Amino acid sequence: MSDIAIIKIGNKIIVPIQNELNDIIAEKLQASILKTIESVGAKGLIIDVSTLSIIDSFMGRLLVDTAKMAQLMGCETALTGMRKEVVLTLVQLGLIISDINTSLNIEDGIELLDRIIRGRND
């Protein structure tokens, strides 16, 4: 089983997905992300999907669900690095990912989350 790093930086956690995940490993990853959000009290979650060559309905739904659950735990999510071919394919497939924050890369994602978190505290 491939272990996926969950990196904590300040009030955020960053999950760089490194390779194609099968359904079972993807579900385990979702569980450990939520557990980490809870244990460190993270305010922001970045899932970097730049290495994923495809996102199908299963993975797409898992990502959207993870973001929704994180939000219920007081943690905002940014999905970073999604390839343009992947975005086009998801739209054609009929999966709506518009209710999830996306950024070009991890750095932009951190900035975006900082703005959202700051806005919420004002």
Add this chain to the structure above:
Amino acid sequence: MTNIQRDKIDIPVTSFEEVILARQLVRELMERLGFSLLAQTRIVTAVSELARNMVVHAKDGRLTATKVTQGARVGVNCIFQDSGPGIEDIDQAMREGYSTTKSLGLGLGGAKKLCGEFNITSSMGKGTKIDITEWVK
């Protein structure tokens, strides 16, 4: 039996690990045949949906992917064949939002939208066969 050649792949798809393998092998074949990155992404996504359906809904699934030609045209053909329960009402199964496993019900209809040519035949108690073809543009 697993058979992987330059222009022909024939593999069992009975586990989520084999779904990933199916994706990788079809992508490599499409790369060799000169498909664009977008075409590869679309077809490999469809392959993922159809391969997963064989694992989740059926048994003894197999994927055969081959290079096809028609005059000067080059394409890829993928056949997903299983010995599962079959699909009673194909039109209903293809509809977005229909799922017998409380999932999104996007897979089958979505896969059709992603492929140039898409054919499905199913027989109750015998199994399902889905045949897709995409041509290099």
